[in-house]
Each structure stands twice: as C-alpha cells, then as structure tokens.
Amino acid sequence: MAPPQSDVLPVNIRESFYWSKWLTFSASALIMLCAGLSYSYGIWSSTIKERYQLSQLQVAGIGTAGNIGGYLAIFAGLFYDWTRGMNRVGPRATVWVGVGMHFVGYMTLWAAAHGNIKLPYWALLAITFLACNAQTWFETGSMVTSIRNFDTERGTVIGILKAFLGLSGSFFTTVYVSFLDPDAVSFLMMLAIVPSAIVLTCSCFVNYVPYIQVEPHTKSHAFHLACTTVLGLAAYQAVIALARNSEGFDFWGGVLMTGANATLLFPMLAIPIIFGGLRSRRLRDLSPPEVQQEAVDLPPELQPFLADDDASDSPVNIYRDKSPARCLRSQSFWYLFFSSAVCSGAGLTLLNNTAQMVDALGGGTSTAVFVSVYSIANCLGRLCSGFLPDRMMSERDMPRTVSLIFLSALTFVACLLNAFARLEFFGISAAVTGFAFGGFQGVVPAIASEIFGLRNLATNYSLLQLGPAVCSYVQATYLAGTLYERAMDRHHDTGLTCLGSDCFQAVFLINAGLSLGAVLTSTLLWRRTKHLYSKVIEVTKAERAKRGLRGEFEEARQLIKRMGAENKLMHAILSRGRSLVGDLQGAMPGGGNGAGASPALQSAVDALSGFLADARRLLDEQAALYRRFDELPNWRKGLTG
Incomplete structure (x- = not known):
C-alpha cells in the first residue's frame, strides 16, 4: 500500500x-x-585511464556513465513522491538510500x-x-523538501542549494590539493x-x-546571509585556485586552507539559530503557555480575531x-x-574532457585549476539563475523563462570560445561554460515547478533530467570521443593523446549549433507560457503579501491576548487599590475627610490616588486600542477567504 499522499494531516501529527x-x-x-562529486571526475580519470590502459573514447564513456547516473533521477523522484505523505521519514529515507549507493560506489572505484x-x-x-546516481537521491531528498518548505521563494532556494552543489567539486578539490595531490x-x-x-x-x-511556521525575522535577511556564504566560498575558492597555480602548499598551509574553507560555512549553519531556532513552531503557538491557558476577558468584538483558523494554516499550492x-504530452x-538537454550536454563536454583539452592545448597547467574555475x-551560475529571476519576477514582472x-545564448558563446580556445x-x-551550465541547473527546476506544479515535482523534474543524461553520452562521449580520435588520425599522433587546438574544435562547433536550437525552443517556451507567468507573478505577489499580513495579524492577535491578561491583572490591582484607599481613609482622623491627618499619611493617600488614576487612564487607553482593532477580524477573514 502506498503511503498517504494528502497534505492535510491529522491534528495530532500536525x-x-x-x-x-x-x-x-x-x-x-x-x-x-556533497552532491556534485561527479564534477571531480577530471581529477581521477587519468588514473583509471593509466591503470586500465583505456582509450579516450573509453575514458569519456566512464565519464558519461557518471553523468547519466548523476542525471537519472527518475528512481529517486518516484521514491520521494511515493513517500511524500511521510514528512520526516520520506525525505530522510531518500537521502539514506543515496548514502549507501555513494559509499559502495566510491569504495569499489578506490579498490579498482x-x-x-x-x-x-x-x-x-x-x-x-x-x-554518481547517489547524488540524485541526495538532491531529491534535500532540495525538493526545501522547495516545499519555501514554496513562494522557490527560485531563491533552488539557486542557493544548487550553488552549493556547484561548489562541491571545487570544495573537495581543495582538500585533494592540500593533502593528497597527486595521489x-x-x-x-x-x-x-x-x-x-x-x-x-x-x-x-x-x-x-x-504548516505555516513562525517567522520572527524577514526571510530576505536569511537568504541574503546564505547568498553571502556562497559568494564568500566561491571567492575563496577562486583565490585558492590562483594561488595553487602559482605555487604549492606545504602540509600546514593545506591545513590552514582547509580550515578556512570549513569556517566559511559557519554563517550557513547559524541561520536556523538566528532565524527562529532549531525547532519548528506553528504560527498559532507564539504565546507563552501561561497566556494561552489563562481565561482572558476581552471585548466581544475581538473574539473572532482570536479564534483559531486551522483551514488557513497550511501552505497554499498556488500552481x-x-x-x-x-507533462509528457505537453509541448512546454x-x-x-530540449533546451536543458543540449546546453547541459555542451557544458558536460568540457567538464568530462578537461584533462584531455589541457593536454591538447599544450599542458603545463594543473587540470585541478580549471576544474576549480569551472x-x-x-x-555562481546556479546562484544567479535562482536569485535574479525571482527578483525580476517580483520587481519587473519578467517571466523566469526569459533567463x-x-x-541558451550564453552557451552558444561558450561553445565558440571552447572551439577556438x-x-x-x-x-x-x-x-x-561553467556559468551557463550552472544557470540551467538552477533555473530548470524552478520553471518546472511553476509550469507543472509541486505535487509531482520530484518525478517531473527527474524526467527532465533524462535529457542531460542522454546528451552527456551523445555530445560529451560519442561525438567528443569520435571526433577526437579522427583528429589524432589526421595528426598521426602516437599514443593515446591528441595534440593540437583542433582536437575538440569540431564537437564544440556542433554544440554551438545545438545551442542556437536551444535559443529557439526557449523563445517558443517563453511565448507559450507568458500568459501563465502573468498569473503566476500576480498570484505569487498576492500570496507573499497575504502571508506577510497574516504574520502581522498574528502578532496583533498575540498582543491582544497579552493585553487582555494585563487588563485582568490591572482590574485586580484597581480593586485592591480601592480597598486600600478605603482602609487608609477610614483610619485617618476625622472620619476619612482628611481633617487632622498627618502630612505623611495624607501624602501617601494622595500618591495612591494618583496611581489609581494613572491605572484608570491606562485601562482607557487599552479600551481605545481594542476599538482600533475592531476592523481586523473582517479584514483577516477577507484575506484568508
């Protein structure tokens, strides 16, 4: 029996x-x-090639197997959607399957x-x-869950998470260069x-x-901190790549470099502490227990505003x-x-053949430098393609498909640069090439979620990933390997290495032509979906505004509950104060009319009377505040309805 698929959960589970x-x-x-380690293939591909005496076509074939594994997410997507109703176990089980595959796969490669x-x-x-297929389980379990948690900021969330995936190769390459190079x-x-x-x-x-979680700070601050962390890591990786190209590092230099790399992750780890804590709290749970449990006397007009509204407590799917x-029957x-497939294939052509391109162009530079640059x-491409289209949609009403x-046009330019490198x-x-390739990885899942919805996103996105998987073989392996060996024959090169700037020229010119086709299909997609995106932009803005107002209303609701408790306490103070004044006046000489009272006693009575007058004025101000909240129940009801 399949797990429950409904997003409406029982109260006890909620x-x-x-x-x-x-x-x-x-x-x-x-x-x-840790989900982008297939990008480090260029580091260990030469070792496998030498150990097994493989041809360039065979080496490219291994890279393609990794690429297909890294993109064939259909199994992870189906598993995630099957366990979608299990909000904790489902995402974690998806990731755990990937951990087992990852460990077995890389340990076997090490032994080989x-x-x-x-x-x-x-x-x-x-x-x-x-x-490499393990990384699709990592990505599906973590990224799709975060998209569901932040459905109105999906582009930014995808961009940040995909940016970390893009840094994966460079991050672990730093560890390799620090301690293991050339092993x-x-x-x-x-x-x-x-x-x-x-x-x-x-x-x-x-x-x-x-459910809708308490947001004590604006989300934009948290996302800006996450973007800053990514940019800091990227800048540091760039500096390290340039430094190690000019001079090496000793052991302690490597320790310092790796430690700094890890330290730059601390702001990302601090985000949950700064923005709301480690445990999720429902929006209804903002009041302290003693205020929630106390029977508070409030004016009748405020009672509807304080009533729970569980029907509007769940995130809304606006797509x-x-x-x-x-999806498979849709032209969109x-x-x-097609656009994602051929442009990703062009990027993978360079990635899988980096070491061979460096050798063909004359060598003399470590392949790890170019792997890090890529x-x-x-x-950065992943980060920008997530963050910038979100901004352009909200500020300029520009559809995400424009990006x-x-x-696609940038991929065309990159292919020409590689052809004449x-x-x-x-x-x-x-x-x-790396920026354009990363841009596709960041923007495609966001577009898929907006055109095809969130409910089956894991499976739908995994179907789209089949395109890059196929093109990684057609473009990065078959075409690249075949044309590479033809260039070797023309040059009459001996051994397994082609030397010359034209070794990969033909394949990148073909990729340039395919990229022009991607420009055309992307334009057709933009024209086909621009009316849909006008609605998406309108509804997204309304949903963000609605949630922001609901947060403000919730704060007002909690304020009223606290004021009600204070009101009750103030009434008790007034009652006690009146009793005390009566006792004091009765104890005064002259029957409480003040005649014959000592100055000190009279002063105490006057001070207490002033205190009671101030308390009465405070109560009047609270009553006025309650009246100002009179319109809020209907306003809130209209927004949530």
Whole structure:
C-alpha cells in the first residue's frame, strides 16, 4: 500500500515535533555540497585511464556513465513522491538510500584504482553510474523538501542549494590539493568516507514542515546571509585556485586552507539559530503557555480575531499540478527538455574532457585549476539563475523563462570560445561554460515547478533530467570521443593523446549549433507560457503579501491576548487599590475627610490616588486600542477567504 499522499494531516501529527524549516535548509545546503562529486571526475580519470590502459573514447564513456547516473533521477523522484505523505521519514529515507549507493560506489572505484580488484570495463561503467546516481537521491531528498518548505521563494532556494552543489567539486578539490595531490587513488577513498558521514549526519535534520511556521525575522535577511556564504566560498575558492597555480602548499598551509574553507560555512549553519531556532513552531503557538491557558476577558468584538483558523494554516499550492503523463504530452515540457538537454550536454563536454583539452592545448597547467574555475563559475551560475529571476519576477514582472533564453545564448558563446580556445585563455572559456551550465541547473527546476506544479515535482523534474543524461553520452562521449580520435588520425599522433587546438574544435562547433536550437525552443517556451507567468507573478505577489499580513495579524492577535491578561491583572490591582484607599481613609482622623491627618499619611493617600488614576487612564487607553482593532477580524477573514 502506498503511503498517504494528502497534505492535510491529522491534528495530532500536525502538532508533533518538526525541525525548523531553516534548519532543514541549512542541512540541505551541506548535503548538496556533497552532491556534485561527479564534477571531480577530471581529477581521477587519468588514473583509471593509466591503470586500465583505456582509450579516450573509453575514458569519456566512464565519464558519461557518471553523468547519466548523476542525471537519472527518475528512481529517486518516484521514491520521494511515493513517500511524500511521510514528512520526516520520506525525505530522510531518500537521502539514506543515496548514502549507501555513494559509499559502495566510491569504495569499489578506490579498490579498482588501487589494484585490489580487477574490474572489466562494463563493471567500471556500472560502478561509476552507481556512485554518481547517489547524488540524485541526495538532491531529491534535500532540495525538493526545501522547495516545499519555501514554496513562494522557490527560485531563491533552488539557486542557493544548487550553488552549493556547484561548489562541491571545487570544495573537495581543495582538500585533494592540500593533502593528497597527486595521489588520486587516496582521493577516491576520501570521497567514499567523508561525504557519506556528512550527508548521513545532516539527513537527520531534513523534514517537511506541514504548516505555516513562525517567522520572527524577514526571510530576505536569511537568504541574503546564505547568498553571502556562497559568494564568500566561491571567492575563496577562486583565490585558492590562483594561488595553487602559482605555487604549492606545504602540509600546514593545506591545513590552514582547509580550515578556512570549513569556517566559511559557519554563517550557513547559524541561520536556523538566528532565524527562529532549531525547532519548528506553528504560527498559532507564539504565546507563552501561561497566556494561552489563562481565561482572558476581552471585548466581544475581538473574539473572532482570536479564534483559531486551522483551514488557513497550511501552505497554499498556488500552481496547477500536472501528472508525469500529462507533462509528457505537453509541448512546454519538450521545449524545456530540449533546451536543458543540449546546453547541459555542451557544458558536460568540457567538464568530462578537461584533462584531455589541457593536454591538447599544450599542458603545463594543473587540470585541478580549471576544474576549480569551472566549479566556481558553475556555482555562481546556479546562484544567479535562482536569485535574479525571482527578483525580476517580483520587481519587473519578467517571466523566469526569459533567463532560459539568455542562458541558451550564453552557451552558444561558450561553445565558440571552447572551439577556438588557447591555453592562456582557457580559464575564461571554462568560466563562461561553467556559468551557463550552472544557470540551467538552477533555473530548470524552478520553471518546472511553476509550469507543472509541486505535487509531482520530484518525478517531473527527474524526467527532465533524462535529457542531460542522454546528451552527456551523445555530445560529451560519442561525438567528443569520435571526433577526437579522427583528429589524432589526421595528426598521426602516437599514443593515446591528441595534440593540437583542433582536437575538440569540431564537437564544440556542433554544440554551438545545438545551442542556437536551444535559443529557439526557449523563445517558443517563453511565448507559450507568458500568459501563465502573468498569473503566476500576480498570484505569487498576492500570496507573499497575504502571508506577510497574516504574520502581522498574528502578532496583533498575540498582543491582544497579552493585553487582555494585563487588563485582568490591572482590574485586580484597581480593586485592591480601592480597598486600600478605603482602609487608609477610614483610619485617618476625622472620619476619612482628611481633617487632622498627618502630612505623611495624607501624602501617601494622595500618591495612591494618583496611581489609581494613572491605572484608570491606562485601562482607557487599552479600551481605545481594542476599538482600533475592531476592523481586523473582517479584514483577516477577507484575506484568508
């Protein structure tokens, strides 16, 4: 029997313990930092090539197996959607499956590279596929959960999380250069152990929060802090890449460099502490228990405002959900599929063949430098393609699909740069290619969620990921490997290496032509969905405004409850004060008329009378404040209705 699929949960489940969605967001960022290790293939591909005496086409085939594994998310998507009703166990179980696959895959690759076992070529393909497919489980379990938690900020959330994934290769390359270079075999063991431990720990804090959570600070501040963390990491990685290109690091320099790398993650880890705490609290649970439990006497006109409204307490899905079958029958799906597929394939062509391109252009520079440059630009592309389209949608009413046209055109430019690359300018072409490639990874899931809805996002997005998986073979392996070996034949090169600037020229010119086709399909998608996006923009703005007002109303509601408690206390004080004044006046000589009273006693009576007058004035001010809240119940009812 399939797990429950409904988002409407029983009250007893709703009120159980959930980690804050900000803690889930931070934990997801660390998981995503371990979900892009396929980008480090360029570091250990030469080791496998030498150990097994593989041709360039075979090396590219292993890279393609990793790419297909890294994009074939259909199994992870189906599993996640199957467990969608289990808000805690579902996302965590998805990640745990990935941990097992990751550890087994990379440990087997280490054993094969070390010489402990001898694998046939097909087994190398299968194990690489297994190791890299784990990252789709990491990504699905963490990213889709965060999108559901922050459904009105989905573009920004996707961009930040995808940016961490884009930094993954550079982050772990820093560890490799600091302690292991040039021992790529030990690097494979490190990839098996360290990321598995990090992901397993962080997965315990991943859950979907099925209600509107208390937001004590504006979300924008938290997202700005997360963006600052990503930019700081990217800038640091860029500096380290340039520094290690000019001079190496000793052991203690590597320790310092790696420690600084980890320290830069602290702001991301501090977000849940700064913005709402570790535990999720429902919007209705803002009052302290003693105020909630006390029977408070309030004016009748405020009672509707204080009533619970569970029907409006769940996040609202403002998009029309489409099943995977309906997506496959949609022209919009295939436009998005083609653009994402061919442009991602162009980016993977460079990534999978970085080491061979450096050798073909004359060598002399560490491949790790260009892998880091590509990874950093990849990160920035993901971040910008998530954050900027969100801003443009809210401020300029610009559909997110416009960014797809821009990224397709940028991929075309990147392919031309790669086709006519020179070693001294290869860093520039790697950066442009990485940025365009990362941009697609950030913008495609956001567009998919807006066009096809959130309910089946995991499966629908995994279907879109089949495109890059196919093109990683067609473009990055078959075309690149075949045309590379033809160039070797023309040059009459000996050995397994092609030398010359034209070794990869033909494949990138073909990719440039495909990118022009992507510009066309992206434009068609924009025209087809611009009316939909006008509604999406309108409803998103309304939903954000509604939630912001609901937060303000909730604060007002809690303020009234506290004032009601203070009102009750003040009445008690007044009653006690009147009694005390009466006692004092009765005890005064002259029967309480003040005649013959001592000056000190008379002064005390006057002071107490003044206090009571002030208390009465405070009560009158509170009553006036209650009257000013008279319109709020209807206003709130109109917004939530």
